Amino acid sequence: MTQTTYKWATLGTGVIANELAQALQALGGNLYSVANRTYDKGLAFAEKYGIQKVYHHIDEVFEDPEVDIIYISTPHNTHIDYLRKALAAGKHVLCEKSITLNSQELEEAIALAEKNHVILAEAMTIYHMPIYQKLKILIASGQLGPLRMIQMNFGSYKEYDMTNRFFNRQLAGGALLDIGVYALSFVRWFMSEQPNQLASQVKLAPTGVDEQVGILLSNDQGEMATIALSLHAKQPKRGTIAYDKGYIEIFEYPRGQKAVITYTEDGRQEIIEDGQTAQALSYEVQDMEKTVAGLGNSMYLDYSKDVMDIMTQLRKDWGLTYPEEE
Template identity: 70%
Template sequence: METDMRGLNWATLGTGVIANQLEQALESRGRKLYAVANRTHDKAVAFAERYGIGKVYDDLNDVFDDSQVDVIYISTPHNTHIGFLRKALAAGKHVLCEKSITLNSDELDEAIALAEANHVVLAEAMTLYHMPIYKKLDELIGSGALGELKLLQVNFGSYKEYDMANRFFNRNLAGGAMLDIGVYALSFVRWFMSSKPDQILSQVKYAPTGVDEQSGILLTNPDGQMATVTLSLHAKQPKRGLAVFDKAYVQVTDYPRGERATITWVDDGRTETIEAGSTTDALAYEVADMETAIAGDPSVMHLDYTRDVMSMMTEIRRGQWNMTYPEEER
C-alpha cells in the first residue's frame, strides 16, 4: 500500500540537539513534528513552544499508545534505547533511532525481530549512509574508475573534559568512545568494504571509570580489504576517512556528515574535488530516506550495515576488551 509521505506524523522521544535538528529538517520539507515526548515534562513543553508543536505528552509512554503517531525518532541516551524500542515496535510504530541503536548485537537482533513481527521499519540514524556524497562515490566505485579497494584509514577524536560524571565517561550512561564515535568510523568502513570484516585486532586505553577512552582497531574482511581505526574521547583528531584504491585514494573530511571528497590519482598525482549535498541538510536526507523506506523500500536505510557494525562493536568491546555495561550484567 502506498503511503502519503506528507501525511506521516513524526514524534520525537527526546528534546536534545538532534531533536532540534529533526524539527528543522522537517520544516525544510514544509512539515512539523506532530508530538513531543520527554522524560522531563518541562523540557518537552519548552521544546513544543519553541517550534509551535501542538502535542506534548504528560507521560512519555503515551507516545506509544497514540494512534496518530506513525514514526518515532528516539534520541535518548543509548542505554535506554532497547526499552523504548520494545514499546515502540510492539505498538506498530516505525522507528528511527539515534546511534548507537542498541548496546549490543543481542539487543539489536531482538529489536529487528520485533520490527519484522509488527511489519514496521526500524533504522539507525546514521547520517553517513544518507549523505549524497557517498552515493556519488558509490557510483564512481561501481564504474571501476578507482580500481579495487585496498585500505581504509579512519580517525575520530574528541577532546572531552575529564569529568567522569558526564555521559561520555559514565559507565551507567553507556559511556566510552566506541558507542559514541566509533560507530561512525566503523560505519564508514562498512560502507566501502565489499563484505563485513571477519578478522579484528584491537588495543584499548580505559578511562578511570572503566569505559574505553582511546583505542586502535585493525580489520580485514574475506576479500583482503583492510582498515585501521583510531578513536579517542580525550585527544582531538580530524574526522578524516581515507579510502585507498588501485588507481586513486579518496579522502573525506568531517565524514559523518561529509559533503565533499578529494580524489588523488596515482598515475599523475592530480587531485580533483567532488561535491554533493550539504552538511546542514544531513537530517533532511535521513528523514527523506526513512519515508522512502516506509513507502516500501527499506534497503535505503542500510539496516544490514547497522547490524554488521553492531556485530563488530560487540565483538571488540565484549569479546576482546571484556568491557560491559550494567545492563549487560543483570
C-alpha cells in the same frame, strides 16, 4: 519527496531532537508530537517549534494512534526499552546511533520490527549523505580499481569529567559507541563485505569505559581498515579510502559533503561535492519516509547490524560491559 507525509514524534528533546524539528520544518512539515521524561522540557520544546502535542507521560507516545514514526534520541542504554515499546505498538522507528548496546539487543529489535511489519532503522548520517551515494556509483564503475586500505580518525577533546555522559559507564559512555560507530559505518559502507578479522588496543578511562582505541579490520577480500578513536585528544574527522588507481579523502566525514580523489599515476586531483552538511537530518527523514512508503529500502539496517556485531565483539575482547548487560 520534498514534503514530509507522515506524522513524526520525537522521544527526547536534546540536540538531535532540535535538528530533527528544524529538518522537518525545512521540508515543509513539522513534528507532530514530543515525548520526554520531563514534561516541562517537552512543553518548552513544543512551544519553540509549534508542536501541537506533548505527552504527560513518555509512554503515551507509543499508544497514540496518530503517530507514524518515532525518532528516539535518548542515551544509548535506554534505546532497547523504547524500541520494544514502539515496535510492539506498530510504530516505525528511526533510532539515534548507536541503535542498541549490543548485537543481542539489536537482534531482538529486528525480530520485533519484522513481527509487527514496521521499519526499524539507525539514524546513521553516513548512509544518507548524498556524497556517499555518489562515491558508491563512482567506485562501482571500476575507475579506481579494487579497494586496498581504509584509514579512519575521530578524536574529541572532552574535559576529564568522569560524570559527563562520554565517560559515564551508567550512560553507556566510551569512544566506541559514541564516535567509533561513525568510523565503523564508514568502513562498512566502502568495504565489499563484512570485516571478519578484528584486532584492537584499548585504553580505559578511570570509569572503565573506552577512552582511546586502535582497531584493525580485514575481510576475506583482503580489504583492510585502521581506526583511531580518542575522547581526550583531538583528531581530524578524516577518512581515507585507498584503491589501486587512487585514494579518496573525506574530511568531517560523519556529515561529509566533499571528497578529494588523488590519482596514483599522475597525482591529479578531482574534487567531488554533493549534498550539504547542514541538511544531514533532512536526508535521513526523506530516506525513512521513502522506505516506510514502500519505495525501496534505503536505511541500511544490515550495515547497522554488521557494525553492531563488530562493536559487540570488540567490547567482549576488552571485557567492557555496561550495567544493563550484567
